[in-house]
Every structure is written in C-alpha cells, then in structure tokens.
Amino acid sequence: MNILHISDLHFGPYHWKGNNEILLKKINSYDTDIVINTGDSTSDSLESEYSDAGSFLKNIECKNVLSIMGNHDKYSKKSHEMFKEYIFNPEKLIYPPTEIGFKKKYLFINKKNIVLNEYFSDINYLKTIKVGNxxxxxxxIDSCYFQEDYGLVEESILDQLSLQIADTEYDTAILLIHHSILGKTGDSLGNSQSVINLINKHKIKYAFCGHTHRMDLSQVYNLNIKHQFTQFMCGTTSSGSIVFQKFNMFYYYKNVGEKNLEIYLIKYLIKGNNLEFQEERIL
Ligand SMILES: [Fe+2]
Structure with a gap:
C-alpha cells in the first residue's frame, strides 16, 4: 500500500509563486493508493481559496484523497461547510454527545441549537480503504480551534472515535492530524497525550501531520505496552512561506503496513517558470 503526503497548500495570499500544473504532474507521476492532505489548504478560509484548493485536489489522479482541516481553514464560521463542499465530505462525521460541555469554542456554531448537526464545526471521521487483501x-482528527492557531482535540470526540475504532476491522491504522503530537515546537497540540493514548490503545502505527512548514520524522516506543509509532511531519507543499526550511516538499511512502517500508522526500525549488525537483530516499 503506497501513500503520498501533501500539506499546507495555503491557497490565497500565502500560496507560492510556483507552477501548480508542474507540481500536479509530479504528484501524479507516483504510483499511490492514497493521498493524504494534512491541512491548511487555504490562507484565510475564504470561499475563493477553498474553491482553488478544491480544484487542485480534484486534479490529483488518485481515487482516495483524504483531507483534514488546518488552523488556517477554520477562520470562518462557514469553514466546516466550505470544507465539505470543496475539499472533502466524509461519509459520516464523528459527533460528541450533546449533553456535555465542550472545551472548544464554537464546536457547535450556534449553541442554542446544539442538537442540530449542521451547526457542528469539527471535521472528525474514520475512513477504511481496501487495497488488495x-x-x-x-x-x-480535527485539532483546530475556531480562529486560533494552536491545537486542541475535543476529549469527548476522542472517546467516540475510540468506540468506533474498536468496532472496525483493519490491518493497519494511520492517524491524520494537523498539529504535531510530539511537542517539538510551540505549535504543538495542547492535549497531545490524549491522542497518544488513543494511538497506543488501538495500535496505530503511523501519525501524519503538517502545520510547522518543517519536515520531521520521529519514532516513539512505549516500553510498557511495547508499541511503537512514527510521526511524519510534512513541510509545506505549496506555501510561499518557507523561512524555516528553504524548500517546498511532499513525502511518498511505499509499502505502508509492511516490513519493507520505504520513505521518499521530494523537495523542490522555483527556477524561473519551472520547478527543480530533488528526490531523496530516507528509508
Ligand atoms: Fe497550520
């Protein structure tokens, strides 16, 4: 099973000056079963940005393109509606029980109508994909908080996810989240330990994130329960803001879930009207 990982497309003012057609051609040259997009598809959650990001994603030649929200995608009270219209509409959203309180501001946009699902502003979902046998x-997971840049996951949603994961049969589980759960920078998730508990409980092997515009690959081994997981942090695929890391990038992971996992970093720079690509095998 092969996965291609893009992140932080940032359509709108933070989008790069690079050629998207050339980038799409490069992405489409990889033999991949799933493409994952770990958030910040827009700059300011404007409808025009959502629409442009959606057009880009629709031109990726892969039948399984999964996207999650980033903090920049959640600056508008209509963000969740535009995300579902232009980016990705999950078959079934995960809802918290409505009778409890929420830590996240505007988890339900209209608090007077919290029983109405159309006012629910988080995009949390499970997706099973069969490749071969x-x-x-x-x-x-939606780690984003309305009009804030730091990350938080609603605990009651983690409980609901855990119940539904337990009811699902799978060979390999992966987790998509915009903010890092390994706390390497100030941009990490506020309650990352709760997500790590979910990872350990359900033996999730790989977590994919973005947000920092920096690449990082880290493994954590829990000696008590003897479970190891890897976090793949992707730099930005098409933002002009590459101050921390002087290149744009995506990852390609080959043989995910098998012993012979291969990891490729594809980095590129703008050269005139062209892009100069460099592919490096990391594992
Ligand atoms: Fe972000």
Missing amino acids: KTLLAVC
Whole structure:
C-alpha cells in the first residue's frame, strides 16, 4: 500500500509563486493508493481559496484523497461547510454527545441549537480503504480551534472515535492530524497525550501531520505496552512561506503496513517558470 503526503497548500495570499500544473504532474507521476492532505489548504478560509484548493485536489489522479482541516481553514464560521463542499465530505462525521460541555469554542456554531448537526464545526471521521487483501483505517482528527492557531482535540470526540475504532476491522491504522503530537515546537497540540493514548490503545502505527512548514520524522516506543509509532511531519507543499526550511516538499511512502517500508522526500525549488525537483530516499 503506497501513500503520498501533501500539506499546507495555503491557497490565497500565502500560496507560492510556483507552477501548480508542474507540481500536479509530479504528484501524479507516483504510483499511490492514497493521498493524504494534512491541512491548511487555504490562507484565510475564504470561499475563493477553498474553491482553488478544491480544484487542485480534484486534479490529483488518485481515487482516495483524504483531507483534514488546518488552523488556517477554520477562520470562518462557514469553514466546516466550505470544507465539505470543496475539499472533502466524509461519509459520516464523528459527533460528541450533546449533553456535555465542550472545551472548544464554537464546536457547535450556534449553541442554542446544539442538537442540530449542521451547526457542528469539527471535521472528525474514520475512513477504511481496501487495497488488495489489506484494509487501512485512517483516523482523521480535527485539532483546530475556531480562529486560533494552536491545537486542541475535543476529549469527548476522542472517546467516540475510540468506540468506533474498536468496532472496525483493519490491518493497519494511520492517524491524520494537523498539529504535531510530539511537542517539538510551540505549535504543538495542547492535549497531545490524549491522542497518544488513543494511538497506543488501538495500535496505530503511523501519525501524519503538517502545520510547522518543517519536515520531521520521529519514532516513539512505549516500553510498557511495547508499541511503537512514527510521526511524519510534512513541510509545506505549496506555501510561499518557507523561512524555516528553504524548500517546498511532499513525502511518498511505499509499502505502508509492511516490513519493507520505504520513505521518499521530494523537495523542490522555483527556477524561473519551472520547478527543480530533488528526490531523496530516507528509508
Ligand atoms: Fe497550520
């Protein structure tokens, strides 16, 4: 099973000056079963940005393109509606029980109508994808807080996800989340330990994130329960803001869920009207 990982497309003012057609051609040259997009598809959650990001994603030649929200995608009270219209509309959203309180501001946009699902502003979902005789479960978490840049996951949603994961059969589980759960920078998730507990409980092997515009690959091994997971942090695929890391990038992971996992970093720079690509095998 092969996965291609893009992140932080940032359509709108933060979008790069690079050629998207050339980038799409490069992405489409990889033999991939799933493309994952770990958030910040827009700059300011404007409808025009959502629409442009959606057009880009629709031109990726892969039948399984999974996206999650980034903090920049959640600056508008209509963000969740535009995300579902232009970017990705999950078959079934995960809802918290409505009778409890929420830590996230505007988890339900209109608090007077919290029983109405159309006012629910988080995009959390599970997606199973069958490739050959193997089933992959993608646990897709919305770590974004309305009009804030730091990350938080609603605990009651993690509980609901856990119940539904337990009811699902899969060979390999992966987790998609915009903010890092490994706390390497100030941009990390506020309650990352709760997500790590979910990872350990359900033996999730790989977590994919973005947000920082920096690449990082880290493994964590829990000695008590003897479970190891890897976090793949992707730099930005098409933002002009590459101050921390002087290149744009995406990852390509080959043989996910098998012993012979291969990891490729594809980085590129703008050269005139062209892009200069460099592919490096990391594992
Ligand atoms: Fe972000």
